[in-house]
């Protein structure tokens with residue numbers, strides 16, 4: 001009798017954010033003095049859709065500027081409504097190169113809000129346990145903990161929307177209290193809390209990122225430190241549901257569904273939504 005080969009549990013292939021279909025409205029690069037293509041609206045300066053944070057000198061600063069814009073836009077119900085009438089269905093143009101973080105990505109999602117924001121979009125989302133999720137969005141100089149310890153890595157760098165899941169890590173509460181933060185308040189924060197820029201991932205060593213990052217207990221522990229900067233927090237969290245791994249989501253996860261024109265507060269589960277590649281067990285912090 002032939003013995004069946006044991007199934008190897010392999011790590012997932014490199015994760016890459018899925019691209020919206022070519023029929024969806026696309027980002028366009030605008031050039032001074034050059035006419036825009038058909039079906040394209042400019043969201044660059046000057047105009048009502050300009051981002052006042054757009055002129056950061058570094059890539060990290062520009063990624064943070066996109067987060068600042070998204071968090072600010074989440075509170076502007078007037079602009080969220082106007083985007084759906086003035087920008088829906090149009091390609092959106094800005095002077096930023098297409099491979100740079102730009103606020104036109106936020107506006108593309110907001111102008112064409114999907115019924116299920118987890119079905120894909122131009123942002124990236126991550127579920128963290130409580131209160132780690134909330135602590136990550138506190139500025140570092142105010143005692144924030146911008147290091148996420150994880151058993152897997154990714155090539156993605158850029159803005160990440162942070163979802164505070166249902167699970168609570170008791171040890172994190174004492175870490176918060178040691179940092180002088182209100183552990184109970186941070187533990188109560190659930191849902192989409194805001195976003196931060198993922199700038200670096202490295203193998204956790206015994207002495208790096210102390211006292212904020214966990215270190216391997218023995219040589220077999222494969223742990224990574226995900227380093228975040230430029231946190232942007234919503235005034236109030238928005239409703240959502242957790243998921244495994246890093247996945248493409250719509251920037252509208254940060255917006256209230258009523259402000260996006262949806263009358264049903266909770267999106268119905270979409271059976272056609274593909275299941276994301278699951279990271280190895282224990283992937284969350």
Ligand SMILES: [Zn+2]
Nearest residue numbers: 094096102103
């Ligand atoms: Zn731009």
Ligand SMILES: [Zn+2]
Nearest residue numbers: 208209213225
């Ligand atoms: Zn480290």
